[in-house]
Structures are given as C-alpha cells and as structure tokens.
Amino acid sequence: MKGGRGKRGRAAAATREATLTIERLGTGGDGIAHLEGRPVFVPFTLPGETWRVVLQEGGAWRGRPLERLGEPVARAEPSCPHFTRCGGCLLQHLPDPLYDEFKRQRVIEPLRQARIDHSVPALLARSPQASRRRVRLAYARRGGRLLLGYRALRSHDIVPIATCPISLPVIQDLLPPLTGLLTSLGGEIREGEVVVTATHTGLDVRLGGVEARSLEQRERLAAFADTWDLARLTVASERGAAEAIVTRRPPVLRFGTTLVTLPLASFLQATEAGEAALQAAVADWLPDRTRVVDLYAGLGTLTLPIATRCERLDLVEGDADASAACARAIAAYPRLQARCRDLEADPLEAAELAPFDAAVLDPPRSGAARQVERLAKASLDRIVYVSCHPGSFARDAQHLQAAGFELVALRPVDQFLFAPEVELAALFLRGQAKAKLNA
Ligand SMILES: C[S@@+](CC[C@H](N)C(=O)[O-])C[C@H]1O[C@@H](n2cnc3c(N)ncnc32)[C@H](O)[C@@H]1O
Numbered sequence: 344m345k346g347g348r349g350k351r352g353r354a355a356a357a358t359r360e361a362t363l364t365i366e367r368l369g370t371g372g373d374g375i376a377h378l379e380g381r382p383v384f385v386p387f388t389l390p391g392e393t394w395r396v397v398l399q400e401g402g403a404w405r406g407r408p409l410e411r412l413g414e415p416v417a418r419a420e421p422s423c424p425h426f427t428r429c430g431g432c433l434l435q436h437l438p439d440p441l442y443d444e445f446k447r448q449r450v451i452e453p454l455r456q457a458r459i460d461h462s463v464p465a466l467l468a469r470s471p472q473a474s475r476r477r478v479r480l481a482y483a484r485r486g487g488r489l490l491l492g493y494r495a496l497r498s499h500d501i502v503p504i505a506t507c508p509i510s511l512p513v514i515q516d517l518l519p520p521l522t523g524l525l526t527s528l529g530g531e532i533r534e535g536e537v538v539v540t541a542t543h544t545g546l547d548v549r550l551g552g553v554e555a556r557s558l559e560q561r562e563r564l565a566a567f568a569d570t571w572d573l574a575r576l577t578v579a580s581e582r583g584a585a586e587a588i589v590t591r592r593p594p595v596l597r598f599g600t601t602l603v604t605l606p607l608a609s610f611l612q613a614t615e616a617g618e619a620a621l622q623a624a625v626a627d628w629l630p631d632r633t634r635v636v637d638l639y640a641g642l643g644t645l646t647l648p649i650a651t652r653c654e655r656l657d658l659v660e661g662d663a664d665a666s667a668a669c670a671r672a673i674a675a676y677p678r679l680q681a682r683c684r685d686l687e688a689d690p691l692e693a694a695e696l697a698p699f700d701a702a703v704l705d706p707p708r709s710g711a712a713r714q715v716e717r718l719a720k721a722s723l724d725r726i727v728y729v730s731c732h733p734g735s736f737a738r739d740a741q742h743l744q745a746a747g748f749e750l751v752a753l754r755p756v757d758q759f760l761f762a763p764e765v766e767l768a769a770l771f772l773r774g775q776a777k778a779k780l781n782a
Contacts, residue, residue: 363406364393368445370452372433372763378404386496387427387436391416422472423508430496432509432761443469446765450755453737461750466765467620469757474614475510476541480518482525482552483534491522491537509760511541517571521548524567528553528560535581540594542605545574547594549607553578555588564588577607598622599648603672606664610641617758617766621705621729622648624754624768628727629653629701636699638686638714639706643669645729646703650679655698661685690714696721700776703727710735712742719746724774731758731766740769747773751780 365374365388374388378398385396385406393413396406419442421427421435434442443466450463481501482491492503503522506515517539525532535552548568555561555578568576568589575594579585585607594605605611612618625645629635632654637646640658642665650656650673658673658681660666666683673679684691686706690713696702700723704711708731718726719742726748730736740750748771758766772780 358400359398360395360409361398361406362393362395362412365390368441370449370763372445373405376406386433389416389418389436389441424506425493425502425504428495428502429493429504430498430502431493433496433763434761445763446757447755449763449765450733450753450767453733454740457737457741459737459740459744459750461753463753463755466755466757469760471616472508472760473510473512473515474616474760475507475514476614477611478507478510478514478539480504480537480539481534482522482537484530484532489522489526489532491518491525513541513546514539517546517548520567520571524563525550525553527563528555535579538608540605540611542574542594543597543602544592544595545572547575547577547605548573549577549579549585551579552581554580555586561588579607596642596644598642598644599650601643601647601650601672603642603647603668605642606662606668609662609665609668612644613758614760617756618644620754620756621645621758621766621768624729624752624770625649625703625727628752628768628770629703629725633701633725634699635701635703636691636696637703637705638691639704639711640669640681641665641705643672643681645705647673650676653678654700656680657682657699659684659686659691661687686711686714690717692717693721696723699723701725701727703729705729706735708732708735710739712739715739715742719743719748724748724772724776726771728769728771729766730769731764733765733767736767736769740771743771749773749777751777 361378363376365376367375367390369375373384373386376383381404383404383406385408387408388394394408395410396408399405417438418436419438426435446466447463480491481494483501490501490503492501495502505519532553538549540547564576574592575587576589577585577587595602626649631652634655635653637658640660643658646656656679658669663683666681670681751772752770754768756766
C-alpha cells in the first residue's frame with residue numbers, strides 16, 4: 344500500500360494500490376467496484392474483470408487501471424491508438440451486446456425513475472467508424488512543441504493525435520497538416536480550440552486563439568486553405584471575435600432540398616447517419632399538412648426535409664447566426680418562417696402555440712423545462728421530442744405525461760460512437776391525435 348489520507352482529510356487526494364473486481368458499468372462508462380463499502384470508478388474495464396489499480400481517494404474514489412488479473416472477459420479490440428488516453432471514446436472495449444445494452448440502459452433508467460412506462464427498443468443508426476463530421480480539438484504549446492489533440496480523460500492535458508478513426512477520412516487527413524500550420528504561425532499562437540466540420544461543399548476550419556495580425560500569417564493561412572481545398576478558413580481571437588480569412592466556397596449543408604450556409608459557429612448533428620435517423624423519426628411522426636413549430640431549430644436540420652408537406656413551418660432558435668442562416672435559406676417560401684428567440688428566458692406561450700398542430704423540440708442537454716411547461720398548457724396534441732440527454736428528457740416527459748400526453752414511440756439513436764452519450768427521438772400524443780392512433 345502506498346500513501347495514506349492526507350492531513351487535510353478528503354480534500355487532499357491520496358493514492359494507494361488495490362485489487363478490485365468490476366461489478367457493473369456506471370452511467371459514464373466507468374467500471375464500478377466496491378472497496379470498504381464505497382464505490383470505486385475504474386475506466387476502461389468490464390464487469391467480471393479483476394484489476395490491480397492505483398486508487399485515487401478524492402470526493403469520488405477512482406481507480407487507474409494498472410494490470411488485469413484472473414480470467415479474461417471477452418473484449419472488443421479498440422481501433423484507436425489513443426484509447427485509454429483520450430477522454431472521448433471510452434467504450435471501445437465493450438463487445439457489441441454489452442455496448443448496445445449500456446446505451447439502452449442510459450435511457451431505461453431515467454425513464455424508470457420518472458415512472459414513465461415505455462419499452463426502449465434496440466439502438467438505431469450505430470455510427471459507423473470514420474463518420475464523425477465535426478471534430479473539436481485543443482492545441483497548446485508545451486516545452487516549445489505545439490500539441491494538437493483531444494483533452495485527456497478528466498484532465499486539461501492534451502493527448503496529441505495524428506489520427507482520429509471515428510472521424511471522416513477527409514478530416515483525419517487534415518490533422519497532421521493542421522499541427523504544422525499552427526506551428527508555422529509563430530510563438531505567439533499559444534493555445535486554443537480547433538473545429539473542423541465537413542460540409543457538402545468542403546471542409547470548414549475554425550482556428551481559435553489565432554488573430555492573424557501579420558501579412559505573413561494571413562498568407563500562410565490562405566495558402567493552407569488553397570492546398571487543402573478548404574471551403575472556408577476562419578480565425579477567432581481569445582476574446583471570441585471571428586474572422587473568415589478565406590472563403591473559397593460557402594460551406595453549405597443540405598437538409599432535404601434546402602441549402603443552408605453554415606454560420607461561423609453553430610450546432611450541427613455529429614454524423615449524417617445519426618442525423619438521418621432523427622430526421623426519419625420526425626418525418627414518420629408528423630402527418631402531411633400539419634402546422635409545425637420547430638423549437639430549438641438550429642439550422643432547420645430536423646424539419647426542413649419535410650417542409651414541402653407541412654401546412655406551415657415556423658423555426659424558432661436562440662442563436663442569432665443560426666436563425667439568420669436558416670431565414671436566408673427559406674426566404675423564398677412564404678409558408679416557412681425562421682425567428683430568433685431565447686426559449687429559456689422567453690418561452691413561446693400557449694397563445695403563441697395556438698396556430699400549430701404539432702411541436703418539434705430538440706433542446707440542449709439541460710432540456711426545456713420552461714418551454715415544456717407552456718407546451719403542456721397549449722392546445723396542440725402532438726410533440727416530437729429529440730434529446731441528447733435522457734435525464735433531462737425524462738424530467739420533461741414526466742411533465743408532459745402529467746398534462747395528458749402519452750409517450751407512444753421512442754427510438755434511441757447512437758449518434759456518438761464509443762462515447763457514453765445517447766440521443767433519442769420520442770413521440771408524445773394526447774387528445775385527438777392519440778384517439779386517431781388508437782382508432
Ligand atoms: C441540440 S441543438 C438542435 C439543433 C437542431 N434541431 C439540429 O438538429 O441541428 C439545440 C439548439 O438549441 C439552441 N438553443 C440553446 N439554448 C437555447 C435557448 N435558450 N433558446 C433557444 N434556442 C436555444 C442551440 O443554439 C441549438 O441550435
């Protein structure tokens with residue numbers, strides 16, 4: 344045994360070694376074992392495995408796996424060379440049935456706690472490898488070297504990566520040259536975030552922490568955009584002011600037949616396959632000639648593909664740039680409208696929801712408690728709720744259920760390969776809409 348509890352008690356993390364048998368997986372994907380009656384979280388392990396770990400006794404006890412002991416348990420072979428160092432793809436070692444069950448449980452458990460009685464079917468659209476169309480990397484200078492990569496698990500350290508197998512190949516190819524570009528921009532470029540997005544017209548690259556004040560830097564950036572045939576290359580200062588240095592082609596996304604130009608920063612679904620699964624749920628669950636309000640609409644991703652069969656479609660979004668991009672894309676269609684509104688501070692009231700038969704709702708992780716309260720009081724009787732957080736979804740679903748809505752269909756979607764997150768689409772009906780379903 345090494346170390347012991349520090350003089351300042353729990354606040355000072357102490358370390359020692361222990362041998363633990365993993366009992367189950369926690370919601371974050373860590374294996375959970377018990378020691379001295381307390382749970383210990385051990386990443387990259389499987390139920391049934393025994394591990395020698397370095398124990399970190401802080402608020403929550405964590406174990407850093409050192410050596411696997413005893414009988415081996417069947418594992419999947421991780422495809423990424425950075426597995427166990429990078430903080431993103433924690434579930435690569437899970438065999439398929441366990442992986443699917445883990446993600447289903449992420450939905451089942453919050454629903455059970457919220458007393459919502461609905462079965463959770465098998466995962467849809469398990470993202471294939473090499474399909475992530477946006478990566479968000481960090482870079483920093485360390486000891487004279489520029490490191491570009493992902494943050495390490497529960498740390499601000501950067502794990503430098505030369506490849507990221509879950510991303511589209513066109514993004515993977517760009518990673519080593521991007522490191523070279525950032526290095527060549529000079530010593531004042533110290534740290535920041537890099538976002539690379541694949542659009543239908545090419546890659547959109549945004550370099551944070553770069554101001555490009557000198558002509559030489561601008562020429563380097565322009566040459567890089569030419570060499571790699573980027574659609575657009577943007578820099579953003581530490582204060583967040585963004586400037587497109589080169590726009591060779593507008594970076595465009597296609598939703599159905601509508602083309603939307605990607606703003607400098609806005610939300611985008613992580614994979615095309617996941618996006619298509621969510622769009623299919625929306626299309627399946629909204630009948631023709633419905634009057635639809637799309638709340639937290641982003642760029643119109645979920646409803647623009649069915650715009651031609653809606654009687655009316657209003658897209659409401661809090662990000663002004665996303666809303667403006669959406670408005671420009673639909674300007675020629677009088678039945679479609681896009682407006683910017685903060686739905687947390689200023690949710691649509693029941694009277695404003697009166698002209699609609701159905702709402703589509705795709706809020707951020709925190710859910711949409713205040714907007715759901717208004718939807719519960721409104722006259723519409725059909726809601727398609729898309730969520731990236733089963734916990735806040737279950738809370739909001741409970742509220743809808745209390746207002747007479749019934750959860751009649753649910754599809755878990757695997758938008759984030761190997762990450763503990765799971766996306767879902769759900770259909771709620773009440774009143775006539777529910778009666779028609781049962782007829
Ligand atoms: C999960 S994304 C969904 C976007 C879109 N439905 C899609 O599929 O791409 C959530 C969206 O909600 C927007 N949002 C976040 N907070 C908001 C708020 N308080 N009011 C309105 N929109 C908000 C974000 O800008 C983002 O576009």
